[in-house]
Amino acid sequence: MCKPFSCIVGMDKKVTWKFGVDSHTELIRLTSYRDDTGDKKEMTFARVEITPENGSYLNPDQWELKVDERVKPVWWGRDYEQAAWGEHEKWLKEWLKELNKILVRKRIVNPFRVEPLAEITERHIELLREWDEVWDEVWGAVRDEVWDEVWGAVWDEVWDEVWGALYAYIGSFLSLPQWKDKYPFASAVELWEMGLVPSFDGAKWRLHAGAEAKIVYEIGADELRSGAGAKC
Secondary structure (H helix, E strand, C coil): CCCCCEEEEECCCCEECECCECCHHHHHCCCCCCCCCCCCCCCCEEEEEEEECCCCCCCCCCEEEEECCCCCCCCCCHHHHHHHHHHHHHHHHHHHHHHHHHECCCCCCCHHHCCCCCCCCHHHHHHHHHHHHHHHHHHHHCCHHHHHHHHHHCCHHHHHHHHHHHHHHHHCCECCHHHCCCCCCHHHHHHHHCCCEEEECCCEEEEEECCCCEEEEEEEHHHHHCCCCCEC
């Protein structure tokens, strides 16, 4: 599978890459190389990827170089690796520059590790009410791939009901033009960072807290929208 930093390293040590292009096939089209052999003695280039060992491009631990071929060309050696690393440094500077344009750097909070609050206050209920007003927008914005990325982060039994809050929290790490003045899902984020995860089953809103995601507050949607509040 192609990775964000993919490149083509030629027998002449020329390294071909293009920011935003991670397909080796596309990169080969930018060169004059012919992809017509798997014989390591005849190969004139090698597909290369450099990726973080921990899989995180936001907080990489150590970068690792891999030749993405069934066999390495006979000429492949340290000099070619160094050539690839040199171009990776250029890519990394560009990557960080682009990332800093859209990324909000802040501490990641696991709400189920936050010490549960002593009580639910009017402030928490008001935040839940604000979330109720906008959560439909999240439903319309999410894409299927989000499910794959975060499936393991929330317990299966209530996944269908709480994913919106998780999506809102993920969005709080992005600084997009349309959110320049105000992040529309800030209410869910504030609850999340307090250790309260809202869920909605179509009729009732609930707030979950603690390592076991226990329900600490529950209210009917109509009751919440009318301005009422009731403790669980």
